[in-house]
Amino acid sequence: MLELLSFFTAIGIVGFLARPLVRGRPLPGWLERARLRGRPGVPVTAWLGAVILMTITWFIGEQRGILAFLLWLLWIAGPLVACWLTVLWVKQRRAPSD
Numbered sequence: 542m543l544e545l546l547s548f549f550t551a552i553g554i555v556g557f558l559a560r561p562l563v564r565g566r567p568l569p570g571w572l573e574r575a576r577l578r579g580r581p582g583v584p585v586t587a588w589l590g591a592v593i594l595m596t597i598t599w600f601i602g603e604q605r606g607i608l609a610f611l612l613w614l615l616w617i618a619g620p621l622v623a624c625w626l627t628v629l630w631v632k633q634r635r636a637p638s639d
Contacts, residue, residue: 551617556624572629587626591619 575583598616603609 548617552621552624555617555621559621572626576630584623584627584630587623591623594619 572583595616598612598619601612604612
């Protein structure tokens with residue numbers, strides 16, 4: 542239970558610290574084109590990719606040193622990027638109807 546709490550705490554802290562860096566930036570071209578085409582698979586693919594990345598990281602196992610830090614960053618970055626893409630996707634879906 543403590544690991545789950547620390548995982549969500551780390552994701553929240555990294556998201557909070559990275560928020561000013563990504564606020565107001567234009568969307569990537571591939572995401573804009575996919576949204577214009579109405580492709581709903583972008584958030585699904587992002588989450589599947591995050592799960593696959595986290596599974597591979599988990600299979601590598603516990604390491605020490607710089608490799609442990611890099612694996613931890615991958616473990617946190619996967620869901621964080623998937624959340625970010627999902628939020629961008631949901632914002633677009635709401636924008637035309639407002």
